[in-house]
Amino acid sequence: MKKKPIERHQTLREKILENIRDAILKGSLKAGERVSEPDLAERYGISRTPIREAFRQLESEGYLTVVPRKGAVVTALTERDVEEFYSIKSILEGYAARLAAEKLTDKDIDRLKTINTRLAKLASAGDVKTFFRVHNEFHEQFIRASGNEKLLELIQQLLKKFDRLRIASLSLPGRMEISVQEHEKIIDAFESHDGDTADRLVRKNAAYGGQVLLQSMTE
CATH class of the missing domain: 1.10.10.10 (Winged helix-like DNA-binding domain superfamily/Winged helix DNA-binding domain)
Structure with missing residues (x-):
């Protein structure tokens, strides 16, 4: 009662x-x-x-x-906030992807493919809120697979602090679709257990998120 x-x-x-x-x-x-x-x-x-x-x-x-x-x-968002957040995010997540490339199992990779298929449908539907939540699942999957608990904790703390920036970036026209395409390349690198390529692609994906948001702020 x-x-x-x-x-x-x-x-x-x-x-x-x-x-x-x-x-x-x-x-x-x-x-x-x-x-x-x-x-x-x-x-x-x-x-x-x-x-x-x-x-x-x-x-x-x-x-x-x-x-x-x-x-x-x-809270006012500044260009410096965007630049600093995405530069740190790209380094931490890139390192996680490098570690994960050596450890991801076939089952893990199938899970990433399933998540990305769902993201493609959400992007087509324009559902930013659900896309954001499922997008988090995609990244958490490989970050956890890195096997570095402190790294996971650092990334989660950072992301929580800047959720607003990430949602704003994903809300920009075409951004969700590009994210899905980038994920496909990242999955390919994971399937090849290519840590160098996975690191580079994840950093590139994060950097692009920051770039499009900065561009929208200056327009």
Whole structure:
């Protein structure tokens, strides 16, 4: 009997998270704009506690910055943020791919192919949200196969902090389709157990994600 309020609390929290993320990605909430706790509490008819929890998660994902005495504001993205994130991402994931190339089994590679087939369908449907989640599964599959737990932990922490950048990049026209094509080349390298090529392709894929996002920011 006591579980219902918890389930409602979690559902509302997820709804708040999704609405704020969407508003920021679509530009209806702009950099530096304040996101009001009281307004959200009134709109959803809830206390401020789940809203504060949502704000903390959105801050960890790079969407919001909580400023003392001002509250939560939309975090501004800079070109430097993009350049630094994607340069680090490319090095770490490239190294993971190099290690994984020696260890991936036929079953692992079949799994990567299955995931990429699904990504191709999601790209055709224009489903960015689901594509983003499944895209994460593809990369996590080979990063885990690297066998380096500390590397996996570092990459996961980095990605969580910059989810906003990655979704913004995948949302750009044609970006999902190109990602699927790049994955096919990466899978070929894994099948050949070619660590050098896998490293280079994964770095290239990450670098391209940063380049198209930078271009969209300057247009």
